[in-house]
Amino acid sequence: ADRLVRITEDVLDIARVQHQIGQTPSSTLALNATVAQTWHDWQAHDPAGRQGQLLLGAGEVPVEFDPEHLRRVLVNLLDNALRHGSGQPQAIWVRCTPAGPGQALLTVASDGPPIGVDVEPYLFEPFFSTRSRGSGLGLYICRELCERYGGTIEYQPRGAGARHRNVFLVTLPRTAAATGG
Numbered sequence: 681a682d683r684l685v686r687i688t689e690d691v692l693d694i695a696r697v698q699h700q701i702g703q704t705p706s707s708t709l710a711l712n713a714t715v716a717q718t719w720h721d722w723q724a725h726d727p728a729g730r731q732g733q734l735l736l737g738a739g740e741v742p743v744e745f746d747p748e749h750l751r752r753v754l755v756n757l758l759d760n761a762l763r764h765g766s767g768q769p770q771a772i773w774v775r776c777t778p779a780g781p782g783q784a785l786l787t788v789a790s791d792g793p794p795i796g797v798d799v800e801p802y803l804f805e806p807f808f809s810t811r812s813r814g815s816g817l818g819l820y821i822c823r824e825l826c827e828r829y830g831g832t833i834e835y836q837p838r839g840a841g842a843r844h845r846n847v848f849l850v851t852l853p854r855t856a857a858a859t860g861g
Contacts, residue, residue, distance in 0.1 A: 707746045708855045711776050711784050712736040718751045719774055722758050731762065732772035741776075741784045743852040749825045750852075753833070754786070756818045757848050761790035764846070773844060784852045789844035794837055803835055826850060 719734045758772065765771040771791045779785035795803070806820040819833075826833045830853045838845045 707744070708742045709745060709747045709750065711741050711743045711786070711852065712739065714747050714750055715754060715774065715776050715786060718754045719758075722755055731765065731767065731769060732758075732774065733770050735773060735775040737775065737777045739778070741778060742855045743784050744855055745829045745831065745852055749829070750786075753822045753825055753850060754788070756822050757788040757850075760818065761788055761792070761846070764792035765790040766792060779851060782854050784854055786850040786852060787847060788850075789838075789847040791843050792846055794840075794845045795835065800835060800837075804833070822850075826852075829853065 716734065716736060719732075723732070754774070758774070761772045768791065773787075773789050775785075775787045775789075777785050777787070804819050804823040806817060823833050832849075832851045834849050836847045836849055838847055
């Protein structure tokens with residue numbers, strides 16, 4: 681019953697996001713501050729203790745994104761990283777950096793086993809999950825939210841020698857004031 685409720689809520693969230701595309705103006709938020717607050721809130725609920733590292737290198741870069749939607753994207757990525765990570769200290773890291781003209785980058789990496797090449801093409805597809813109890817909507821909703829604000833989300837695996845092999849990159853548009861335009 682709990683799983684069905686969660687799936688129903690996720691489907692309704694997708695419908696709301698798709699309905700609102702183009703209807704709700706984006707918000708300007710300070711990337712570092714929003715990510716730091718979300719990180720600290722998430723860490724407070726991390727049952728395994730502090731497993732991560734937060735690296736804020738974006739300065740006070742303002743980006744175009746709704747704060748609650750960015751929180752949702754980040755929490756989903758952090759929950760996935762925790763679920764699939766090793767559970768060791770520093771198993772997860774989050775980094776904010778400027779990324780080219782007019783963009784900022786939010787990166788979430790974890791040290792879990794690499795995502796299989798057979799799974800990779802389907803990561804952002806609706807209802808695809810590697811867990812029997814997963815709804816398969818988390819990364820799909822993340823992608824929909826990113827695209828809504830002119831951003832992107834992608835998975836980039838790192839080589840076998842890297843500790844944090846699973847890397848998710850969220851590219852966010854900076855506000856016109858931050859890009860000089």
